[in-house]
Amino acid sequence: MKIRQHIILILPWRRRPQIPRLTRTVCRIPPFAARALPVPPPQGLSCTGEKITGTIMKLGVLFSGGKDSIFACWKAMQQEEVVCLITVVSKNPESYMFHTPNIRLAALQAEAAELPLVEVETAGEKEEELLDLKRALLAAREQYGIEGVVTGAILSIYQATRVQRVCRELDLWCFNPLWNADQEAYMEELIDAGFKVVIAGVFSCPFDASWLGREIDRRTLDELREIARKYRVTLTGEGGELETFVVDAPFFAQRIAIEEASKTYRNYNGVLRIERAGLVAK
Amino acid sequence: MILLIDLCYREDSLSRDEFVGPVERLLRRSGAPFFTRHYTAVGAPELEAADAVILCGTALMDTGYTEHPELFRWLLSFERPVLGISSGMRALAAAFGASTEPCCEIGMANVEVLAPDPLFDGQEGFPAYQLHEYAVQVPDTFVSLAASDQCVQAIRHRSLPLYGFLFHPEARNEWILERFLGLVTPVTGRSG
Numbered sequence: 001m002k003i004r005q006h007i008i009l010i011l012p013w014r015r016r017p018q019i020p021r022l023t024r025t026v027c028r029i030p031p032f033a034a035r036a037l038p039v040p041p042p043q044g045l046s047c048t049g050e051k052i053t054g055t056i057m058k059l060g061v062l063f064s065g066g067k068d069s070i071f072a073c074w075k076a077m078q079q080e081e082v083v084c085l086i087t088v089v090s091k092n093p094e095s096y097m098f099h100t101p102n103i104r105l106a107a108l109q110a111e112a113a114e115l116p117l118v119e120v121e122t123a124g125e126k127e128e129e130l131l132d133l134k135r136a137l138l139a140a141r142e143q144y145g146i147e148g149v150v151t152g153a154i155l156s157i158y159q160a161t162r163v164q165r166v167c168r169e170l171d172l173w174c175f176n177p178l179w180n181a182d183q184e185a186y187m188e189e190l191i192d193a194g195f196k197v198v199i200a201g202v203f204s205c206p207f208d209a210s211w212l213g214r215e216i217d218r219r220t221l222d223e224l225r226e227i228a229r230k231y232r233v234t235l236t237g238e239g240g241e242l243e244t245f246v247v248d249a250p251f252f253a254q255r256i257a258i259e260e261a262s263k264t265y266r267n268y269n270g271v272l273r274i275e276r277a278g279l280v281a282k
Numbered sequence: 283m284i285l286l287i288d289l290c291y292r293e294d295s296l297s298r299d300e301f302v303g304p305v306e307r308l309l310r311r312s313g314a315p316f317f318t319r320h321y322t323a324v325g326a327p328e329l330e331a332a333d334a335v336i337l338c339g340t341a342l343m344d345t346g347y348t349e350h351p352e353l354f355r356w357l358l359s360f361e362r363p364v365l366g367i368s369s370g371m372r373a374l375a376a377a378f379g380a381s382t383e384p385c386c387e388i389g390m391a392n393v394e395v396l397a398p399d400p401l402f403d404g405q406e407g408f409p410a411y412q413l414h415e416y417a418v419q420v421p422d423t424f425v426s427l428a429a430s431d432q433c434v435q436a437i438r439h440r441s442l443p444l445y446g447f448l449f450h451p452e453a454r455n456e457w458i459l460e461r462f463l464g465l466v467t468p469v470t471g472r473s474g
């Protein structure tokens with residue numbers, strides 16, 4: 001297993017004024033009670049009786065480059081502090097946990113977001129990849145002091161359960177802000193908030209090659225809604241019908257420009273492989 | 283009006299969408315009127331307005347609510363329907379004097395129905411989503427309704443409609459929550 005650290009210096013937190021942030025304060029809680037952190041006492045007083053405004057957790061986001069993990073990251077930024085992104089790159093195209101077509105571009109997305117990326121490679125064999133996930137989370141804890149992990153799981157108990165177990169082993173909090181989300185409301189919020197998402201993989205009827213590279217805008221969402229109703233696929237693609245790639249998000253300092261891409265498609269299975277991409281000013 | 287209580291580590295926390303949001307959506311779909319409060323913000327006016335209460339779950343690491351048992355003492359005298367989900371079951375059982383024991387289940391597990399109850403009517407067992415590190419020892423005033431091969435999964439007060447589920451019905455078993463809503467009788471003009 002290789003662990004690559006993409007460290008991009010983060011200076012301009014002020015570039016994200018749209019994200020409300022709590023004030024980090026020190027609460028001197030004895031070690032035996034540390035497990036309960038960061039729970040403020042109910043009356044807004046710290047254990048020492050001083051007035052507190054809240055505590056903020058340092059979180060790492062399990063990051064695939066698709067809309068769900070990036071939206072979950074955005075949600076997490078509104079409540080806690082996202083200190084790094086964590087990507088597990090699977091060499092196994094059949095991996096249920098980690099494989100996505102353009103996972104290598106997670107580094108570019110991390111750069112766009114001005115966040116460090118902890119990248120781990122895995123052979124992608126079923127339970128072995130969980131050990132690689134564990135090593136990735138350990139590296140994120142050692143390097144960036146994460147106290148918890150955020151995922152973009154919506155419906156997949158298979159994925160959510162495995163991440164929960166690894167987090168428990170490592171005494172890390174686990175957050176799934178999209179868990180059981182109303183798919184319609186989620187997709188609307190995604191577009192309203194300014195995320196620019198393109199379809200990077202199709203794996204189900206009736207999606208043809210023309211869907212590859214399409215941006216999920218209102219018109220596309222209307223079509224997806226109709227397809228979801230007619231073909232009983234999930235609107236979000238969480239059932240594995242679609243893969244997505246995010247080119248812009250509200251917290252990106254720069255957006256991604258896809259400069260060259262190729263399509264492979266056969267029998268309702270297709271992938272948009274992004275061959276070349278760069279960052280451009282927003 | 284149903285009072286939904288958020289047991290997460292902070293009001294409007296990052297866990298809210300995971301543990302409270304799915305129950306809110308189900309209530310909305312069912313047309314059941316409800317309001318949500320954090321457990322630190324539940325007082326006499328909220329309890330007075332509630333025809334029933336649902337105590338939501340929390341993240342595995344989130345046990346802050348257990349440090350404030352005084353905030354759950356109202357459960358001893360609240361005689362309308364209550365459903366405690368996972369951490370909510372722990373809070374309910376603790377209010378009635380029960381202790382906990384380690385029992386970690388994460389993911390789907392089979393739940394076997396042990397005793398007849400309207401909420402499980404017609405079911406001998408079902409798979410349910412689990413996310414807990416502790417199980418409760420059943421208080422004397424409660425009966426066990428269902429169990430997995432690891433621990434008790436559902437309890438009910440012997441004479442009151444107070445329920446605790448260790449599993450999360452809002453994930454994969456919404457039908458049980460809908461049956462619970464059937465127990466709720468709106469009372470208007472309630473006094474003292």
